[in-house]
Amino acid sequence: MITEHDTTFLSMGCDVRLLIGKPLRVGDPQPEHAALEQRAFIEGFASRFSRFLPGSELSALNGDTRPAVAAGPLLRALVRAGVWAAGHSGGLVDPTLVSEIEAAGYAQSRVGAEPASLEEALAGAPVRRSAQPDARTRWRQIAVDDRAGVVRRPPGVRIDSGGFGKGLVADLVAFQLAGYSRYVVDCGGDLAIGGIESLVRPFEVEVRHPLTRETVARTVVSSGGVATSGLDVRVWRTPDGYAHHLLDPSTGLPAWTGLIGVTALGASALEAETLAKTALLLGPTGARRVLARHGGFAVHDSGDVEPIGPVDRPTPLRLRLPGVYA
Secondary structure: OOOOEEEEEEEOOEEEEEEEOOEOOOOOOOHHHHHHHHHHHHHHHHHHOOOOOOOOHHHHHHHOOOOEEEOOHHHHHHHHHHHHHHHHOOOOOOOOOHHHHHHOOOOOOOOOOOOOOHHHHHHOOOOOOOOOOOOOOHHHHOEEEOOOOEEEOOOOOOOOOHHHHHHHHHHHHHHHOOOEOOEEEEEOOEEEEEOHHHHOOOEEEEEEOOOOOOEEEEEEEOEEEEEEEEOOOOEEEEOOEEEEOOEEOOOOEEOOOOEEEEEEEEOOHHHHHHHHHHHHHHOHHHHHHHHOOOOEEEEEOOOOEEEEOOOOOOOEOOOOOOOOOO
């Protein structure tokens, strides 16, 4: 039975859900007020750092022709998270593929758009292969200078907050909720879980099948992150067939690797998001290696669900502090 305050709203192009238990410190807001505060933060983050909004801070950074651009602390944290995800994935989770994702058909938000049939997309997809990093490694040219308060990158190198932005937001909100008994921050499938009571009453997390939309697995988590990356939500028709939002950095084209969904556990929502995307981009063999430490589930093109690593027990993992992804 859920005893936490439970609220759901639409932001960042996805459903966001907050479960917040009782405050443990005198003077902290009650759960319903904390939920309102965190909702305002998430909605503000979404409007400030969307590549779909011409007036956002991220769009201003991407359009600036100077090599060093003034950036506030939160934008610097976002850029740093993207560079961290790229490094942690060996360049597979590349935040610089803006032109490529736009060319694939994702230049505008797809909120409210009905996804194409994943089954039909798989039937017409090319030969499966593991994705590879982009040899140009443009993400290595991005640097965050906190002392000067700037982001440095060659003009023309644009950044897409993508999935890692949701993982970062979940972690930032979780950091603010550390004084509550139990909590879950769910940003479109990127979950940050914690609270002292969750160590004795862990949360059960359901894994949804990308083809049937049914729950096909469960795992229990007491703290840390869980994230799912899949092809089912953002897949669309193109003049030549079908495309989706997970690109092979080496080609700039949608990656068809033999996997259609991956759920990963990690030390934070950002790490779990990075691991899930890395595993899916590598395909079945690489996914087994990537998920072996913290655990996860891989869903194959055939629909088979493969549990990998430690997914059958409560997983206490350390939450990484915001801005310390290094």
